[in-house]
Amino acid sequence: MAERVTATPAALETLERLRARHGDLIVxxxxxxxxxxxxxxxxxxxxxxxxxxxxxxxxxxVPVVIDGDQNRRWKSPSFHIDVAxxxxxxxxxxALEDVHFTAS
Amino acid sequence: MAVVQQTxxxxxxxxGSPVSLKPRYENFIGGHWIAPIGGEYxxxxxxxxxxxxxxxxxxTSEDIDLALDAAHAAREAWGETxxxxxxxxxxxxxxxxxxxxxxLAVAESWENGKPVRETLGADLPLAIDHFRYFAGAIRAExxxxxxxxxxTIAYHFNExxxxxxxxxxxxxxxxxxxxxxxxxxxxxxxxVIKPASPTPWSLMKLVExxxxxxxxxxxxxxxxxxxxxxxxxxxxxxxxxxxxxGETVTGRLIMQYxxxxxxxxTTELGGKSPNVFFADxxxxxxxxxxKAVEGLVLYAFNKGEVCTAPSRALIQESIYERFMERCLARxxxxxxxxxxxxxxxxxPQVSKAQLEKIESYVExxxxxxxxxxxxxxxxxxxxxxxxxxxxxxxxLKGENAMRVFQxxxxxxxxAVTTFKDEAEAxxxxxxxxxxxxxxxxxxxxxxxxxxxxxxxxxxVWTNCYHLYPAHAAFGGYKNSGVGRENHRMMLDxxxxxxxxxxxYDPKPMGFF
Numbered sequence: 001m002a003e004r005v006t007a008t009p010a011a012l013e014t015l016e017r018l019r020a021r022h023g024d025l026i027v028x029x030x031x032x033x034x035x036x037x038x039x040x041x042x043x044x045x046x047x048x049x050x051x052x053x054x055x056x057x058x059x060x061x062v063p064v065v066i067d068g069d070q071n072r073r074w075k076s077p078s079f080h081i082d083v084a085x086x087x088x089x090x091x092x093x094x095a096l097e098d099v100h101f102t103a104s
Numbered sequence: 105m106a107v108v109q110q111t112x113x114x115x116x117x118x119x120g121s122p123v124s125l126k127p128r129y130e131n132f133i134g135g136h137w138i139a140p141i142g143g144e145y146x147x148x149x150x151x152x153x154x155x156x157x158x159x160x161x162x163x164t165s166e167d168i169d170l171a172l173d174a175a176h177a178a179r180e181a182w183g184e185t186x187x188x189x190x191x192x193x194x195x196x197x198x199x200x201x202x203x204x205x206x207x208l209a210v211a212e213s214w215e216n217g218k219p220v221r222e223t224l225g226a227d228l229p230l231a232i233d234h235f236r237y238f239a240g241a242i243r244a245e246x247x248x249x250x251x252x253x254x255x256t257i258a259y260h261f262n263e264x265x266x267x268x269x270x271x272x273x274x275x276x277x278x279x280x281x282x283x284x285x286x287x288x289x290x291x292x293x294x295x296v297i298k299p300a301s302p303t304p305w306s307l308m309k310l311v312e313x314x315x316x317x318x319x320x321x322x323x324x325x326x327x328x329x330x331x332x333x334x335x336x337x338x339x340x341x342x343x344x345x346x347x348x349x350g351e352t353v354t355g356r357l358i359m360q361y362x363x364x365x366x367x368x369x370t371t372e373l374g375g376k377s378p379n380v381f382f383a384d385x386x387x388x389x390x391x392x393x394x395k396a397v398e399g400l401v402l403y404a405f406n407k408g409e410v411c412t413a414p415s416r417a418l419i420q421e422s423i424y425e426r427f428m429e430r431c432l433a434r435x436x437x438x439x440x441x442x443x444x445x446x447x448x449x450x451x452p453q454v455s456k457a458q459l460e461k462i463e464s465y466v467e468x469x470x471x472x473x474x475x476x477x478x479x480x481x482x483x484x485x486x487x488x489x490x491x492x493x494x495x496x497x498x499x500l501k502g503e504n505a506m507r508v509f510q511x512x513x514x515x516x517x518x519a520v521t522t523f524k525d526e527a528e529a530x531x532x533x534x535x536x537x538x539x540x541x542x543x544x545x546x547x548x549x550x551x552x553x554x555x556x557x558x559x560x561x562x563x564v565w566t567n568c569y570h571l572y573p574a575h576a577a578f579g580g581y582k583n584s585g586v587g588r589e590n591h592r593m594m595l596d597x598x599x600x601x602x603x604x605x606x607x608y609d610p611k612p613m614g615f616f
Binding site for chain 2: 028029030031032035037038040042046047050067069070073074075077084085086087088089090091092093094095096098100102104
């Protein structure tokens with residue numbers, strides 16, 4: 001299967017740094033409200049992929065997943081992950097470094 | 105036409121502003137302002153200018169521990185306080201907010217970017233009323249008594265849960281705090297609350313006016329990133345319930361923590377609300393048609409940063425051209441810029457990240473073939489507001505299967521489509537993973553009732569939209585969350601049921 005998720009070098013570096021600091025990670029593509037419709041980077045043990053999540057690919061050793069229904073409704077797009085200044089919302093770990101991931 | 109004097113409030117901290125400003129704000133714990141243990145602070149920006157105007161505590165899990173200590177220390181006394189006295193405190197909170205309404209409205213507008221006419225006219229009055237509503241509701245609560253048989257009675261008492269955690273979003277920094285705090289403390293709980301990272305300061309200004317009103321430890325506020333303080337609070341073994349408003353992945357995470365700790369959670373997780381306009385709205389050119397046009401344009405309320413934003417307009421095809429013409433003319437009148445100018449109708453988005461996400465979604469919509477009916481780019485504000493996060497009210501016409509109809513953009517972007525008949529309207533309305541809000545506009549009350557019952561959403565505004573009165577339950581179907589707010593049933597969400605099962609029969613059962 002072709003990788004449906006790619007990332008900029010800066011995003012990959014950030015993921016590697018977060019992994020060194022927090023251990024195994026997972027990125028969920030979030031839907032809805034406030035900080036939603038954006039990547040949420042969590043400790044893998046905190047919110048492992050659920051039975052209805054689909055894996056889009058692996059970036060810097062970090063699986064990137066999306067809710068299956070959301071994926072179908074969004075018509076299975078490919079995502080390009082980048083990182084930008086300003087803290088992430090939700091519980092996404094990169095907020096601790098005052099940056100946030102973006103998906104386009 | 106009479107000229108109405110519109111106030112332009114000076115920015116908080118500047119001469120003539122009703123809002124005083126300190127360089128930095130600490131956490132509010134146990135009735136005191138407490139510096140974060142790690143000693144770190146974050147700059148807090150106004151989205152109107154993109155410039156920082158104060159600092160707030162960048163707390164850690166240690167600060168959450170302190171807040172939980174304070175809440176637990178206050179728990180027993182507050183839980184045992186009579187409902188009469190608890191109601192008095194809620195009334196005093198409402199009075200204190202009312203006495204500072206203008207100050208808090210200006211503070212919230214400056215921090216969030218929502219126009220001050222909204223905070224003065226909606227957010228603050230609703231927050232005040234919310235405390236009064238729950239002050240009344242708690243006085244009227246009563247347990248039930250069940251007669252099992254003539255000698256056996258089950259007495260049901262409502263008891264507080266204890267200490268609860270609450271995490272609120274950035275879009276209504278004060279009203280969402282009121283929605284969560286009022287029922288929790290009315291029911292006798294003590295609270296540790298975390299405001300959203302882009303809007304922590306408004307709540308600190310609120311706490312300043314409540315300092316001498318609320319007993320120490322009943323309300324504790326800790327600011328900081330969700331990834332540290334939000335997570336520490338939600339996963340703590342020392343909370344009896346967690347309440348959250350935000351997006352879906354964090355909602356799942358919150359429910360997972362709650363599952364691990366075997367505690368209840370309530371979540372409110374957003375939507376992609378349909379706003380359905382039947383052809384008969386144009387049967388007359390009258391006040392009602394005017395109201396329906398406004399009902400569509402309400403997608404721009406709070407710059408579209410509302411979980412229930414009517415972000416999908418479904419218009420019956422026979423009136424589409426004529427109706428949209430009126431709506432677009434109304435949208436063209438939306439005045440943008442300084443949120444502290446009372447004539448401003450739409451302020452800046454809450455953050456640069458939010459602004460960029462909106463831009464990216466409009467791009468996605470156009471790539472998918474949506475037609476741009478208006479907007480579609482940033483708004484060029486002038487002077488000191490040039491660096492703010494302003495975006496034009498935007499309308500995209502397309503099909504419900506497009507991503508801009510399926511994904512919550514959380515900005516002033518309306519996705520419009522048409523339908524042929526009632527059955528198709530209902531199908532499109534329900535073709536979404538969410539079910540928080542919906543609107544139905546028609547002069548035919550039978551149709552309004554059928555549609556209202558048929559739409560799978562927790563709130564169906566019928567011939568109105570964006571009204572949030574206390575005593576009207578609010579919450580989601582489907583992926584929009586679990587639980588309700590804004591109604592006295594919230595007292596159940598914040599109470600434990602104690603059943604005393606009493607036998608008045610002196611005779612033994614006879615088993616042993």
